[in-house]
Amino acid sequence: MKKAIILDLDNTIYPVSSISENLFSVVFDFVDSLAGELGSEEVEKAKAEMQRRPYQQVAEKFNFSEAAKNKGLDLLKDLEYALPMQPYDEYKVISETPIEKYLVTTGFTKLQWSKIKLLGIEADFKAIYIVDPQISAKTKKDIFTMIMNNNNYQPDELLIIGDDPESEIKAASALGIDTFLFDPEDRHPGAAVTHSSKSLKDAVAVFM
Numbered sequence: 001m002k003k004a005i006i007l008d009l010d011n012t013i014y015p016v017s018s019i020s021e022n023l024f025s026v027v028f029d030f031v032d033s034l035a036g037e038l039g040s041e042e043v044e045k046a047k048a049e050m051q052r053r054p055y056q057q058v059a060e061k062f063n064f065s066e067a068a069k070n071k072g073l074d075l076l077k078d079l080e081y082a083l084p085m086q087p088y089d090e091y092k093v094i095s096e097t098p099i100e101k102y103l104v105t106t107g108f109t110k111l112q113w114s115k116i117k118l119l120g121i122e123a124d125f126k127a128i129y130i131v132d133p134q135i136s137a138k139t140k141k142d143i144f145t146m147i148m149n150n151n152n153y154q155p156d157e158l159l160i161i162g163d164d165p166e167s168e169i170k171a172a173s174a175l176g177i178d179t180f181l182f183d184p185e186d187r188h189p190g191a192a193v194t195h196s197s198k199s200l201k202d203a204v205a206v207f208m
């Protein structure tokens with residue numbers, strides 16, 4: 001049995017696709033306006049990627065100009081979500097399982113907090129950390145290390161649950177922490193993970 005689990009938020013506790021149309025409409029309009037600069041095919045790819053990756057990484061990958069990058073940052077840093085949100089049904093199985101839980105999520109501070117509040121999950125966690133590249137150079141790996149140091153956890157006493165092999169999964173692996181990749185659409189069949197499943201609730205058997 002593990003002593004604690006660390007969860008990612010976006011696409012792990014709830015599907016970003018459920019809010020992206022409303023949330024991103026203003027940001028997508030802005031990305032659409034870059035069609036002259038990027039080409040319309042790249043614009044569509046960038047919009048799809050924004051549902052899975054931090055904006056800064058998307059802007060970098062698709063070579064947004066400095067002016068475009070900053071305009072997007074201005075839009076996003078004050079954005080909050082305000083419509084009702086629902087976690088994945090299976091998240092309930094995780095939240096009801098008695099084990100210490102931490103939430104570590106990358107994104108804009110205001111936006112991530114608005115989602116946490118709307119999902120009603122704040123009380124599920126011993127601590128919540130937002131990794132906001134606009135505010136700090138700290139990474140998920142830094143936060144995982146801090147959680148271990150502050151609570152005297154050994155790597156083998158923890159499990160990281162997330163959807164992104166390049167983000168929390170990679171950071172956890174580098175620290176020798178077991179990983180559970182939630183991969184409902186089978187997007188990452190060859191990913192280097194300890195456990196992987198299409199079903200979030202399968203994680204319970206791993207940490208209990």
Ligand SMILES: [Mg+2]
Pocket residue numbers: 008009010011012162163164
């Ligand atoms: Mg995620």
